[in-house]
Amino acid sequence: MSKEYEWKLTDLKHVKPNGLKVFSTFSCGGGSSMGYKLAGFELLGNCEIDPQMMELYKKNLTPKLSFRSDIRDFNKIENLPDELFDLDVLDGSPPCSVFSLSGSREEAWGKEKKFREGQAKQVLDDLFFVYLDTVARLQPKVFVAENVKGMISGNAKGFVKMVIDKAQDIGYDVQIFLLNAATMGVPQRRERVFFIGRRKDLNLPKLTLDFNEQPIPYKEIKSGYGSKLKEKTKTYKRWLKRIPTDNSMASIAERTEGKKNNFNTVLLKGNKVAPTIASNSSFVRYDEPYYASERDIRLIQTFPLDYEFLNASAQYVCGMSVPPVMMKKIAEQIKIQLFS
Numbered sequence: 001m002s003k004e005y006e007w008k009l010t011d012l013k014h015v016k017p018n019g020l021k022v023f024s025t026f027s028c029g030g031g032s033s034m035g036y037k038l039a040g041f042e043l044l045g046n047c048e049i050d051p052q053m054m055e056l057y058k059k060n061l062t063p064k065l066s067f068r069s070d071i072r073d074f075n076k077i078e079n080l081p082d083e084l085f086d087l088d089v090l091d092g093s094p095p096c097s098v099f100s101l102s103g104s105r106e107e108a109w110g111k112e113k114k115f116r117e118g119q120a121k122q123v124l125d126d127l128f129f130v131y132l133d134t135v136a137r138l139q140p141k142v143f144v145a146e147n148v149k150g151m152i153s154g155n156a157k158g159f160v161k162m163v164i165d166k167a168q169d170i171g172y173d174v175q176i177f178l179l180n181a182a183t184m185g186v187p188q189r190r191e192r193v194f195f196i197g198r199r200k201d202l203n204l205p206k207l208t209l210d211f212n213e214q215p216i217p218y219k220e221i222k223s224g225y226g227s228k229l230k231e232k233t234k235t236y237k238r239w240l241k242r243i244p245t246d247n248s249m250a251s252i253a254e255r256t257e258g259k260k261n262n263f264n265t266v267l268l269k270g271n272k273v274a275p276t277i278a279s280n281s282s283f284v285r286y287d288e289p290y291y292a293s294e295r296d297i298r299l300i301q302t303f304p305l306d307y308e309f310l311n312a313s314a315q316y317v318c319g320m321s322v323p324p325v326m327m328k329k330i331a332e333q334i335k336i337q338l339f340s
Helices: 010-012 033-036 049-063 124-138 154-169 234-240 249-257 292-303 314-319 323-340
Strands: 021-025 042-048 065-068 089-092 142-149 172-180 191-199 265-268 281-287
Touching: 010 033, 010 124, 021 033, 021 124, 033 049, 033 089, 033 323, 042 049, 049 065, 049 172, 049 234, 124 142, 124 154, 142 323, 154 172, 154 191, 191 292, 191 323, 234 249, 292 314
Parallel strands: 021 042, 021 089, 042 065, 089 142, 265 281
Antiparallel strands: 142 191, 172 191
């Protein structure tokens, strides 16, 4: 492998196994799962509600055990394989949009939401506790749960205390880490919160996570072209009015039109680390009227270059996922500090 963020699924056959087993819930297209595999973990399988994401997961990761299921229904399955009761790590990223810092997030708390076709309506802020029900049943040595930065901000702090209290009640000590992927070998400024729980009866040491790798600016990964901006569109007309202080189409619109528009269209600058990929965002290059190429999106998210997106949008799948290299770095430290 030339660069850590530039890799292929076929490279995994060269990774030395570390003897640890992981199972992933809320697995989406497998971002975190690929991170564990890069770190040498044996991936037993996954639980995922979305049929399209499960198709992608199976196509790219060929899991041994796979459950296309609402996690509530997964928790009710009577005859789960014995392997799932002997996990080193249970991984999960419960849907987190209700804790985003954008919009009136508190208004969405406690309400059912159907956020993808083919999925059941769910109270999203309950799912973290449902995930802890899975932890309580399977009793992994360690659990890892990822969420957005907003979960530890403002009124959500009370929710976090409830999470910690429940984890304590089911026998786990929890540490919370706010990590930025840009310090972990990922060419993206992506801040995420990780809850890492250690089973109390094992007396595992506290974990220290401190990453300080060199930032990777966009110009180091930029290649190819996405679609060209159409000259008659508002996006193109705004792009023409950009100045160096602009970071998005919204800032251009506010400066030139007096109101913010195009919130989700972000400018990529060569000398800056790319901003967070979101499932509903678009990346336009600052220096030329083109959207980012699909290869750019893969590398920004550290997705393998041979990952097959089938009929799904690369932007959507990557935006919904944990960057594999980000999870690899965490998984390596879990192996070194907790299991060596």
